[in-house]
Amino acid sequence: MVVFLGIVFASTVFTRMVSVRKYELMPLWSWKAIVQYRDRELLKEDLLNCILLLPAGMLLPVIIDRKVNWYWAWAFGVMISAGIEVSQLLFMRGLFEWDDMIHNGLGYMLGCMITQKMREWMNKKK
DSSP states (O other): OHHHHHHHHIIIIITSOOOOOEEEOSTTHHHHHHHHHOOHHHHHHHHHHHHHTHHHHHHHHHHHTSOOOHHHHHHHHHHHHHHHHHHHHHTTOSEEEHHHHHHHHHHHHHHHHHHHHHHHHHHHHO
16 A cells, blocks of 8 residues: 555656646536536546546555445545645645545545455355
8 A cells, every 4th residue: 555655646746847836726626627618638637536546445445454434435535635735736746626635535435445345245255
């Protein structure tokens, strides 16, 4: 988990060029733009943000060896993403936005739910 999150952190913060501090403080602004302008690139970016932390979410129930409620999984994913977003803002490497935190949290939560359903399915097979 630490190695995976280290790679995610490095690729989302330190592989980017230093620029000016950029931020978008309106939650779900990207979905408004997707609907209003039919922006497929922004849709792709939102979906990729959902996928970004999905593998880490899949690892959590395995690491702690117990079931995780969906809201705790989402909150934990949002907290991890908040660390990335704040780092991007502080180091001026990318856009700080609530949407990324929401989408990363959803992906993390989905990863937890997938692992838990797979474990339930495998236990039924035994």
